[in-house]
Amino acid sequence: xxxxxxxxxxxxxxxxxxxxxxxxxxxxxxxxxxxxxxxxxxxxxxxxxxxxxxxxxxxxxxxxxxxxxxxxxxxxxxxxxxxxxxxxxxxxxxxxxxxxxxxxxxxxxxxxxxxxxxxxxxxxxxxxxxxxxxxxxxxxxxxxxxxxxx
Numbered sequence: 001x002x003x004x005x006x007x008x009x010x011x012x013x014x015x016x017x018x019x020x021x022x023x024x025x026x027x028x029x030x031x032x033x034x035x036x037x038x039x040x041x042x043x044x045x046x047x048x049x050x051x052x053x054x055x056x057x058x059x060x061x062x063x064x065x066x067x068x069x070x071x072x073x074x075x076x077x078x079x080x081x082x083x084x085x086x087x088x089x090x091x092x093x094x095x096x097x098x099x100x101x102x103x104x105x106x107x108x109x110x111x112x113x114x115x116x117x118x119x120x121x122x123x124x125x126x127x128x129x130x131x132x133x134x135x136x137x138x139x140x141x142x143x144x145x146x147x148x149x150x
Contacts, residue, residue: 079113128140
């Protein structure tokens with residue numbers, strides 16, 4: 001009986017851990033363009049058969065767009081908006097009659113920032129994204145980030 005309970009407990013624990021994993025992994029890096037200008041790269045690596053939604057969605061979309069929220073920093077100027085670098089897919093579900101703009105495999109989100117003065121500082125914030133495959137969508141997930149700028 002103890003063996004059965006142990007095996008059942010172990011199975012439930014492993015099942016919960018596997019279902020908690022998201023098929024999107026994020027990496028964060030910076031590229032220095034000049035003394036005071038940086039590119040912030042927020043790169044999503046997406047597992048096969050899954051997709052991640054773009055920031056801008058068509059009017060009939062029910063998808064959760066990927067969003068970025070940057071914390072205020074008086075030493076930083078944001079140059080434009082976050083740009084997407086990847087192969088944009090325009091999806092149309094004929095049954096539900098809805099559309100979505102999405103990415104598969106990989107997408108790089110890039111924000112250009114300028115430091116106002118020569119100083120060490122950081123850009124912090126969070127991103128929110130949702131991922132789906134042909135069968136299901138996972139709940140939106142929030143990922144915090146920090147970029148150290150020297």
